[in-house]
Amino acid sequence: xxxxxLLPGQTTDxxxxxxxxxxxxxxxxxxxxxxxxWLTAGQRTLQFEEELARWVGARTSVAVxxxxxxxxxxxxxxxxxxxxxxxxxxxxxCGAVNAIVHAGxxxxxxDVDEQTLTVNASEVESKRRERPAAMVVQHMAGYxxxxxxxxxxxxxxxxxxxxxxxxGLGASRDxxxxxxxxSTTCFSFYATKNLPIGEGGALTTPDPERTDRLRVMRQHxxxxxxxxxxxxxxxxxxxxxxxxxxxxxxxxxxAIGLGQLAHLHTWQARRAELADRYDAQLGDVPGLVLPPxxxxxxxxxxxxxxxxxxxxxxxxxxxxxxxxxxxxDTSVHFIPVHRFPYFRQLLGDxxxxxxxxxxxxxxxxxxxxxxHLSDDAVDRVCAQLLSLRTHPRR
Numbered sequence: 149x150x151x152x153x154l155l156p157g158q159t160t161d162x163x164x165x166x167x168x169x170x171x172x173x174x175x176x177x178x179x180x181x182x183x184x185x186w187l188t189a190g191q192r193t194l195q196f197e198e199e200l201a202r203w204v205g206a207r208t209s210v211a212v213x214x215x216x217x218x219x220x221x222x223x224x225x226x227x228x229x230x231x232x233x234x235x236x237x238x239x240x241x242c243g244a245v246n247a248i249v250h251a252g253x254x255x256x257x258x259d260v261d262e263q264t265l266t267v268n269a270s271e272v273e274s275k276r277r278e279r280p281a282a283m284v285v286q287h288m289a290g291y292x293x294x295x296x297x298x299x300x301x302x303x304x305x306x307x308x309x310x311x312x313x314x315x316g317l318g319a320s321r322d323x324x325x326x327x328x329x330x331s332t333t334c335f336s337f338y339a340t341k342n343l344p345i346g347e348g349g350a351l352t353t354p355d356p357e358r359t360d361r362l363r364v365m366r367q368h369x370x371x372x373x374x375x376x377x378x379x380x381x382x383x384x385x386x387x388x389x390x391x392x393x394x395x396x397x398x399x400x401x402x403a404i405g406l407g408q409l410a411h412l413h414t415w416q417a418r419r420a421e422l423a424d425r426y427d428a429q430l431g432d433v434p435g436l437v438l439p440p441x442x443x444x445x446x447x448x449x450x451x452x453x454x455x456x457x458x459x460x461x462x463x464x465x466x467x468x469x470x471x472x473x474x475x476x477d478t479s480v481h482f483i484p485v486h487r488f489p490y491f492r493q494l495l496g497d498x499x500x501x502x503x504x505x506x507x508x509x510x511x512x513x514x515x516x517x518x519x520h521l522s523d524d525a526v527d528r529v530c531a532q533l534l535s536l537r538t539h540p541r542r
């Protein structure tokens with residue numbers, strides 16, 4: 149198993165939270181692109197879009213600069229009235245809510261289900277009084293959200309739903325892979341994600357007109373990107389036909405992505421094995437709540453978030469510090485958006501209306517999980533965690 153180089157202060161038994169492993173195939177393809185002289189969006193990007201769509205089971209895909217950009221573009225493509233309400237969970241990455249704001253829309257924050265950490269239908273129904281024009285559905289940690297059920301609860305058709313699948317690549321529900329519904333699904337290829345490229349994102353939608361618009365939108369709204377303008381006989385002229393962004397992918401990213409895709413099924417299976425290993429050692433520990441498993445789908449296992457309750461003894465923050473001293477990296481996903489000063493100023497103090505997110509936010513602890521993590525490393529994480537258990541807190 150390939151291991152990452154040690155960082156200053158790390159020892160050989162250090163357990164890193166995540167690892168951006170770039171496969172030999174990806175490195176070779178990247179070198180080919182660099183030698184070829186065309187680095188921005190071009191033929192390799194088109195090839196990556198085809199291969200990603202095939203892997204997901206989607207009609208096609210549109211590669212962009214990030215999942216955050218993808219969410220903003222998906223919302224802009226709905227042509228909603230400025231200030232329209234968009235439902236979104238508060239327990240999410242801030243970028244997803246910023247995307248709503250940048251699209252000129254109004255985020256309406258939803259509380260989450262205490263077990264799945266995704267949104268449930270009753271919470272969505274309670275916000276119908278806001279007259280939502282769209283909804284962002286998050287597949288938290290890789291757990292597949294009930295997208296169709298949530299759309300019905302919101303009174304929306306699926307084409308008004310944007311799926312935040314930054315964590316969801318490889319997940320499925322009711323026999324359908326995330327990214328194949330008549331919604332618009334947004335993926336992330338950040339360095340820690342299931343398909344690590346370093347940066348980047350993509351959208352999938354079965355609507356060919358929307359797909360064409362997204363392709364134009366990602367390149368300033370220009371009718372032809374540089375690759376097409378330099379094709380034989382294409383000509384240099386272009387039009388600006390929509391309100392666009394600078395959000396294109398590059399052929400260098402695409403080359404890395406193509407090499408990484410060859411390993412994705414294997415990496416997904418390894419993530420599931422590691423989640424099973426954590427479950428086996430932590431499943432009966434008082435005060436620890438483990439991530440749930442979908443009864444009607446497949447978990448993508450981007451993250452392994454546990455909840456640390458008073459019965460365990462030390463609180464979450466104490467565990468983070470103690471584990472770090474013992475060479476175990478951890479993280480937190482996420483700080484609820486309503487706690488940040490910017491969103492409090494924008495939306496007001498929503499704390500009373502979001503009790504579950506408030507309760508779980510101080511308990512969540514993400515343990516190391518990536519496909520190059522060894523069984524011994526998981527055992528070491530569990531041993532160190534359990535060694536810190538003390539008398540229950542009151």
